[in-house]
Amino acid sequence: MPRIVPRFLAALAAVAGALVLAGxxxxxxxxxxxxxxxxxETVTALAEVSLEFTEQLLDIGNELAMVAPDGTRTVLAIVEPVTxxxxxxxxxDALGAGENVLRYRVVAGDGHPIEGEVAFTYAPPVEATPSASASPTPSASASPSASAVVLPTTSPTPHVTVYEEVGPNPAVYVIIGAVAAGALALTIALRGRGNGGGAGGDAAGGPQA
Structure with a gap:
């Protein structure tokens, strides 16, 4: 009986060792x-994911999925064949800004499934937004203002230049008349003196005749 126990224990140890080595x-x-x-890793763009293992994988039972920061899970279509x-x-739409997780379940060549995940950060490029200087804003000259408002005003009275025909000044006629009257008076006076001298000569010579 005592010999059976050591042999039994040795057999159990051998079986356990074989199982450990097999697994x-x-x-x-x-x-x-x-x-x-x-x-x-932090990426700004991601079109494809890949996982490399130490040996050949089977083409059955493999799964890849992307989990976005908000918890959305997207199953990815695996490219065949699988090596x-x-x-x-x-x-x-599978990625979101922040930490994303690539989860995988693959089947090894010996038929054992292998599961795990790879966490990374997705930081999409920030789109440039138009600045205040670049955005079209109405300028002071373009926007209607109090100074730019045209108020209705009375139309200016058209200036008409009147040309009048100017005749001879009436004073000219007065001067001409005065000169003519003076000339006539002078002529009469001179004739009166001539006539008076002739008459005197005749009177003086009359008695001598």
Whole structure:
């Protein structure tokens, strides 16, 4: 009886060791080598994700999904065939600004599933917004203001220049008349003196005849 117990314990230890050795390769030699994007990386654009493992994966039972910061889960379409690297395209609406998580479930070549996730940050480029100087704003000259308002005013009276025909000044006629009258008076006076001298000569010579 005492000999049976040590043999039984030795058999159990051998079986346990065999199970450990059988399970070790499945968990040890199939592992994630790298990913795009890498864990903790910050990307500004992402059109495709890829995961590389240490050995060939099976083409069945593989799943890739993207979880956005708000919790939205988007299943990604895996590109076939699958080798030790598995890839998938990322739809435009699958990402959100902030921390995103790529979750995977792949099947190793020995049939064992491998699950895990890769967290990264998505920081989309900020679109340029028009500044105050670049945005079209109405200028002071373009906007109607109190000084620019045209108020109705009375139309100016047209200036008419009247040309009058100017005749001879009446004073000219007075002067001409005065000169003519003076000349006539002078003529009469001179004739009177001539006539008076002749008459005197005749009177003086009369008696002598």
């Amino acid at each position: 070790a390769p499945a968990s040890a030699h199939t592992a994630l080598v790298s990913s795009t994007p890498a864990a903790g 030790e690297t598995i890839t998938a395209a990322v739809p435009d």
